[in-house]
Amino acid sequence: MTEINKVAVIGAGVMGAGIAAHIANAGVPVVLLDIVPKGAANRNALAEGAVQKMLKTKPKSFMHPSRARLVTTGNLDDNLDLLADVDWIVEAVIENVEIKRRLYATLDGVRKAGSIVSSNTSTIPLGHLVEGQSAAFKADFLITHFFNPPRYMRLLELVAGPETRADAVETMRRFGDHRLGKGVVDCKDTPGFIANRIGTFWMQGAVVEAMDRGLDIEAVDALLSKPVGIPKTGVFGLIDLVGLDLMPHVAASMKATLPADDAYHAIYRDSDLFKKMIAEGYTGRKGKGGFYRRRKDGGRSITEAIDLATGEYRAKRKPDLASIKAGAKDLRALVSHEDEGGSYAWAVVSQALVYTADLVGTIADEVPAIDEAMRLGYAWKYGPFELIDRLGAGWFADRLKAEGRRVPAIVEAVAGNGTGSFYRVNDGVVEYASLAGGYAPVPIPDGVLRLSDVKRRGKRVDGNGSASLWDIGDGVLCLEFHTKMNSIDPGVLEIAAKSTEIVRGGYKALVIYNEADNFSVGANVGLALFASNIAAWDMIDGMIRMGQETYKALKYAPFPVVGAPAGMALGGGCEILLHCDAVQAHAETYMGLVEVGVGVVPGWGGCKELLVRWMNNKRRPGGPMPAVAQVFEMVSTAKVSESAEEARDLLLLRDGDRITMNRDRVLADAKARALEMVAGYEKPLPAEISLPGPTARVALNMAVEGFHMQGKATPHDVVVSGALARVLSGGDTDITETLREDDITRLEREAFVSLLKTPATLARIEHMLETGKPLRN
Structure with missing residues (x-):
């Protein structure tokens, strides 16, 4: 199998530069090349400018500014020699097949033998791309479709051709998974692959139905967001985010490459309003505004929304539809509601689910790949087949029949198979309805350990309504928080305190981890507010003592304690990590002591732990005052790291703490780290410091x-x-x-x-x- 130790990206546009930045985030050197601009004094201007832009973008493209030093810039006229030793070349140029083919011919003449070449195309089939290329090139070529922004969007669609060598595919799958932290999904070589094929249809259908029904865009975004398990941007907010000017290009490509009988052609419609908005610069957040815009009115900032009927902006208004409230927790209640919102939601959701069901076997071999692609590429909480399960496959089929609509064969089969669902749990294992008939286990990549799987297969060791302890094997116990936003309350502290006794009684180590979006947003300040309002000062003092004593017990336990955060680890959530022997953090971990935002100071040892770390920092100037000033600045400004790598700069992570790029691998890596520490483990010595007073x-x-x-x-x-x-x-x-x-x-x-x-x-x-x-x- 080829080892990827150096990469080149051709094309320094938004996607190319973003891909290069993320490869650098993985610690891999990368060459970024683009054309020489006409008349440019600096022949590398495009690539160099892209790196500078990536250093300034919000959200940040680089996990740490130092990663930019791993990017070598150049141009396609003078610097093709830089490709001689790269292991993988990523093409991210304009979506024009002839331009890409000419580029490939050039690359084939300078790349080293056996190097992998891939395209980041989102619409052009692989077969079209490799026409006229050498046999060796075809064997080394595939499609690696990233989603924007590459650092944050977890989906990587992988498309191989009939002549692509198997070890090249496996190399990219492993590199994308382990080094880049992606959820790698194998796709068929079809237009739009998986996520964009479904996502484009979904958005087009939602827009057309909204215009036909005269719905406000605020109502559309409220209906097609949280109730369906889709990000709060909804549809029109999402178009504003990605750019309205991108939509005609996507539509043109889909119309040109989709089969003539594809349902997309039936729902597609040109919009004079969209053309007018693009022409006037209303292309979304990157332009003067889009479907939503903000403007100043007498020194006051107001948000406006466009009226689809008139094309004029008006004040944004909160939608008042009973269906939105009805569908807050029940998708079937939403699409069954008799008001215009329920009717609209059913029209959009049902046509998208029917469309997707018809594509199983065409765009991917089985349903889990499609669901995974939509979860990771479009941030849907549930994939299309999980949505059908939430409705009930039988209910869904019956309603389609009642309306005289065709029921996809796979839905008909699942509705009548006795289980009535695309997914089921069998002896603790999640299985899916296979195209071959019957059920098969949902594939889990080698080396992945998921707490959700552990929980399905066994009983918790101990727990309450706030936290649980789980046996994750090999003598390691896992402490899981499961309060709202994983805030830390007395229930969490109770189980954390009990964990030290339980591990002593028959386990080797403890890992602190959960699978929520955020590790913990801190202490439950609502309890503090309640206690303060009734002047229960002894209760407050007791809760602070409880947290301090619990965290201290974890720090000085006679066994390794490893924290494994992902997402936000704020306030009390950050403090518990500061007391761990080691941290195995997901790369996208955002740590900080933010208590000043609610008018208090860190109370569970956060000040103490940071002071000790900065006092012992060999890089700091002499004397205690620089360390005190540094911690004061961090805490008083509620400084939060924007990555796990940045957390090292703040000493929230230490040099010995480790970072995992793939969210799905954090628990396995944390467990391995804990077991690694067991032999010869010695608890830390109590710290003593001198402070200036x-x-x-x-x-x-x-x-x-x-x-x-x-x-x-x-x-x-x-x-x-x-x-x-x-x-x-x-x-x-x-x-x-x-x-x-x-x-x-x-x-x-x-x-x-x-x-x-x-x-x-x-x-x-x-x-x-x-x-x-x-x-x-």
């Missing part, structure tokens, strides 16, 4: 007061920062004294409780709970 506190407070005078800090920011400064400077200590960890956590606890007694902090907590946004008071 009141003199440092005065200096920190003066800095904050300066920000306040400049209008950069609010009055309550000054109060909260003052409490934080007291903690981080060590209270009334001086530099000649040695402080233990318990001394600092006592200061944390005192500061936390005192701030909860201020009306401004309670206002911040209440505002956060109501709006999800911080209050600047």
